[in-house]
Amino acid sequence: MTPTDRPLIFVTNDxxxxxxxxxxxxxxxxxxxDVVAVAPNESYSGMSHSITxxxxxxxxxxxxxxGLEVYSxxxxxxxxxxxxxxxxxxxxxxxxVLSGINHGSNANVSVVYxxxxxxxxxxxxxxxxxxxxxxxDHSPAADFSAAVHYAREVIGRVLSCPAEQRKGLCLxxxxxxxxxxxxxxxxxxxxxRGNWREDFVHRTDPQNRDYYWMSGRFCNExxxxxxxxxxxxxxxxxxxxxxxxxxxxxxxxxxLRERLDTGN
Amino acid sequence: MTPTDRPLIFVTNDxxxxxxxxxxxxxxxxxxxDVVAVAPNESYSGMSHSITxxxxxxxxxxxxxxGLEVYSxxxxxxxxxxxxxxxxxxxxxxxxVLSGINHGSNANVSVVYxxxxxxxxxxxxxxxxxxxxxxxDHSPAADFSAAVHYAREVIGRVLSCPAEQRKGLCLxxxxxxxxxxxxxxxxxxxxxRGNWREDFVHRTDPQNRDYYWMSGRFCNExxxxxxxxxxxxxxxxxxxxxxxxxxxxxxxxxxLRERLDTGN
Numbered sequence: 451m452t453p454t455d456r457p458l459i460f461v462t463n464d465x466x467x468x469x470x471x472x473x474x475x476x477x478x479x480x481x482x483x484d485v486v487a488v489a490p491n492e493s494y495s496g497m498s499h500s501i502t503x504x505x506x507x508x509x510x511x512x513x514x515x516x517g518l519e520v521y522s523x524x525x526x527x528x529x530x531x532x533x534x535x536x537x538x539x540x541x542x543x544x545x546x547v548l549s550g551i552n553h554g555s556n557a558n559v560s561v562v563y564x565x566x567x568x569x570x571x572x573x574x575x576x577x578x579x580x581x582x583x584x585x586x587d588h589s590p591a592a593d594f595s596a597a598v599h600y601a602r603e604v605i606g607r608v609l610s611c612p613a614e615q616r617k618g619l620c621l622x623x624x625x626x627x628x629x630x631x632x633x634x635x636x637x638x639x640x641x642x643r644g645n646w647r648e649d650f651v652h653r654t655d656p657q658n659r660d661y662y663w664m665s666g667r668f669c670n671e672x673x674x675x676x677x678x679x680x681x682x683x684x685x686x687x688x689x690x691x692x693x694x695x696x697x698x699x700x701x702x703x704x705x706l707r708e709r710l711d712t713g714n
Numbered sequence: 715m716t717p718t719d720r721p722l723i724f725v726t727n728d729x730x731x732x733x734x735x736x737x738x739x740x741x742x743x744x745x746x747x748d749v750v751a752v753a754p755n756e757s758y759s760g761m762s763h764s765i766t767x768x769x770x771x772x773x774x775x776x777x778x779x780x781g782l783e784v785y786s787x788x789x790x791x792x793x794x795x796x797x798x799x800x801x802x803x804x805x806x807x808x809x810x811v812l813s814g815i816n817h818g819s820n821a822n823v824s825v826v827y828x829x830x831x832x833x834x835x836x837x838x839x840x841x842x843x844x845x846x847x848x849x850x851d852h853s854p855a856a857d858f859s860a861a862v863h864y865a866r867e868v869i870g871r872v873l874s875c876p877a878e879q880r881k882g883l884c885l886x887x888x889x890x891x892x893x894x895x896x897x898x899x900x901x902x903x904x905x906x907r908g909n910w911r912e913d914f915v916h917r918t919d920p921q922n923r924d925y926y927w928m929s930g931r932f933c934n935e936x937x938x939x940x941x942x943x944x945x946x947x948x949x950x951x952x953x954x955x956x957x958x959x960x961x962x963x964x965x966x967x968x969x970l971r972e973r974l975d976t977g978n
């Protein structure tokens with residue numbers, strides 16, 4: 451491909467290269483620039499920030515048109531970002547990285563389990579601006595039109611940010627599954643506190659072995675917090691949470707130093 | 715098993731139930747209380763916070779002795795925690811969760827990719843105190859004696875914390891791969907800033923398909939930061955970083971609200 455003066459947009463997801471959500475996102479991205487997409491060959495939902503260390507990765511070109519290159523990779527979303535940046539793009543540096551549009555919410559602590567957000571945060575660790583986009587509808591045939599409308603708005607605003615503000619910016623964008631004209635606007639929020647508890651579905655296979663299907667429910671510890679992403683979604687807003695990957699629990703540092711530091 | 719008055723210690727890892735590191739950790743945990751271990755049936759290194767959504771989980775008892783129950787699970791480290799808490803332990807609540815001892819460092823941003831730390835942070839999201847332990851030696855036959863010595867010290871101090879300080883406490887403990895008498899002590903640190911870049915090993919298989927092995931190197935953005943975990947390890951200290959899973963980038967909230975908020 452011959453480089454152009456248009457912005458370079460890197461696209462990935464966790465639902466797989468064939469998903470409707472990434473098709474919608476690639477079409478949208480092409481409005482803003484040249485697109486290179488590297489996405490998993492199958493669903494890697496729930497794969498978080500995982501990387502493939504036990505087996506090699508296979509990559510194949512799905513399509514190569516001017517302004518739109520699409521690759522399929524046998525790895526996780528984070529693998530797709532890494533092989534996309536370090537092996538496929540090499541010296542071409544994306545102006546923006548988009549991940550999604552995910553079939554299902556990645557609000558609250560779901561951000562931690564999400565392959566969509568794993569890919570977005572990985573890109574941000576390379577210093578690039580990244581946006582993970584999710585629609586709160588798990589259906590493979592979900593209607594992405596409202597999500598695309600708001601994704602277009604967020605992408606335009608991020609691309610118009612000064613470069614120093616874009617560096618390492620990572621947004622977790624969740625769009626409520628309601629008609630476009632019922633969405634009330636965009637709210638920048640923080641991640642809702644809570645956790646996922648599991649009600650495992652327990653069955654026995656024909657060889658009499660027990661097996662379990664994971665089946666979780668989110669326990670919201672702060673349903674009334676008006677600055678939380680779950681609250682914003684429930685009120686009909688698009689929830690935007692900026693995320694970062696320094697996991698240090700700074701609030702505990704001083705008391706732990708008193709309790710644990712030894713030697714000199 | 716009949717419950718006892720001893721503390722209940724839950725143990726897991728990401729190198730698999732057969733690894734030398736978890737064997738050392740189970741022996742150590744038994745000094746402090748009754749042990750229930752649920753660990754992957756094979757290596758799940760690099761699996762981060764991933765959960766298994768595409769297939770069911772199989773669980774089998776490896777051993778059931780008084781004070782030591784060990785289970786093998788066909789899922790990720792986070793799956794092991796979830797099925798351990800919600801299906802195996804049920805009403806028994808662990809006093810402490812231990813993950814490791816990992817064969818290899820989980821310092822710096824490696825914490826994000828680590829299955830060992832995925833399990834520890836999952837336990838902390840249930841409100842429990844959790845310690846992820848790693849030795850900076852990838853060898854399957856690594857010498858864990860120094861790591862066990864310092865793990866014993868950290869576990870003892872965490873168990874003696876007041877209950878309100880233990881709630882949701884999560885520690886990422888990395889032990890340098892040097893002889894015990896050369897370790898200078900324990901340092902509470904913050905996560906080193908930097909990222910992992912990949913030099914993929916590119917080969918061609920007998921069917922002429924290209925494949926790639928991931929092969930990364932950590933790029934330390936702050937090698938001289940004396941409060942960082944990489945610095946502490948290099949100086950011969952055991953590095954202890956408290957971690958938490960609210961990924962919100964609070965520093966960006968206000969400027970993003972001005973740029974993105976719409977509607978009312």
